[in-house]
Amino acid sequence: MTDTTQKQQAGGATAPGASTPRGGGPPASRGKTTIADGVVEKIAGMAAREVPGVHAMGSGFARTFGAVRDRVPGGGRSVTRGVKAEVGEVQTALDLEIVVDYGVSIGDVTRGVREDVISAVERMTSLEVVEVNIVVSDVKLPDEQDDESDSRLQ
Numbered sequence: 001m002t003d004t005t006q007k008q009q010a011g012g013a014t015a016p017g018a019s020t021p022r023g024g025g026p027p028a029s030r031g032k033t034t035i036a037d038g039v040v041e042k043i044a045g046m047a048a049r050e051v052p053g054v055h056a057m058g059s060g061f062a063r064t065f066g067a068v069r070d071r072v073p074g075g076g077r078s079v080t081r082g083v084k085a086e087v088g089e090v091q092t093a094l095d096l097e098i099v100v101d102y103g104v105s106i107g108d109v110t111r112g113v114r115e116d117v118i119s120a121v122e123r124m125t126s127l128e129v130v131e132v133n134i135v136v137s138d139v140k141l142p143d144e145q146d147d148e149s150d151s152r153l154q
Contacts, residue, residue, distance in 0.1 A: 035087055035125050035127065036087070037085045037086065037087050038080065038085075039125070040085040040087050040092050040094070040121055040125060040127070041079075041080040041083040041084065041085045041094075042079050042080055043117075043120050043121050043124050043125070044083050044085065044094050044096065044117045044120070044121055044132075045057060045079040045080050045081070045082070045083045046079055046120070047113075047116045047117045047119070047120035047121070048082075048083070048096055048098065048113045048116065048117055049079075050116065051109060051112040051113045051116055052104075052109075052112070053100050053101050053104035053105075053108070053109035053112070054098050054099070054100060054101075054109060054113060055098075055099045055100060055101045055140040056082075056098070056099040056140070057081050057082030057083065057096070057097065057098055057099070058081040058082030058097055058099075058137075059082070059097055059137050059138075082096055082097040082098060083095070083096055083097075084096075087127065088127075090127060090128060091127060091128045091129075091130050092121065092125070092127045092128070092129055092130070093129070093130050093131045093132075093133075094117060094121070094129065094131070094132045094133070095133045095134075095135070096113065096117070096132065096133070096134045096135070097134075097135045097137050098110075098113065098134060098135070098136055098137070099136070099137060099138040099139070099140055100136055100138075100139055100140070101139070101140050102139050102140060102141045102142060106136055109136075110134045110136065113132070113134060114132045114134065117129070117132050118132060
């Protein structure tokens with residue numbers, strides 16, 4: 001066989017007159033994947049909540065409103081409370097608002113949140129996390145009533 005009669009030449013180039021593979025290329029390159037902001041927010045919220053020292057996510061008002069909504073049948077617990085994501089084609093940026101437990105090192109907690117959130121989001125989405133901004137909006141004191149307690153509404 002000569003070079004002109006081969007289907008593919010060295011280096012993967014198609015010889016003149018040869019047909020292209022059906023569908024226009026390898027399956028992985030056909031189409032586009034878009035990841036919604038909410039998907040990244042859920043992943044980040046779950047990862048942040050797993051860090052020791054994170055008591056809750058969101059501001060006081062958001063936690064209070066969320067605690068009421070969580071108790072309404074079908075309301076469900078919002079994993080995205082306290083998380084905002086901006087998702088581009090290949091990158092994402094996150095803003096988180098957390099409440100930490102009294103007595104923990106805020107620097108250690110925020111470092112752990114950043115590391116775990118970046119790891120989870122990049123692993124699950126293949127997006128590059130360019131920044132994770134964290135606002136510590138409150139400290140949960142040992143004697144404070146928990147906004148997210150399991151008590152029933154009256």
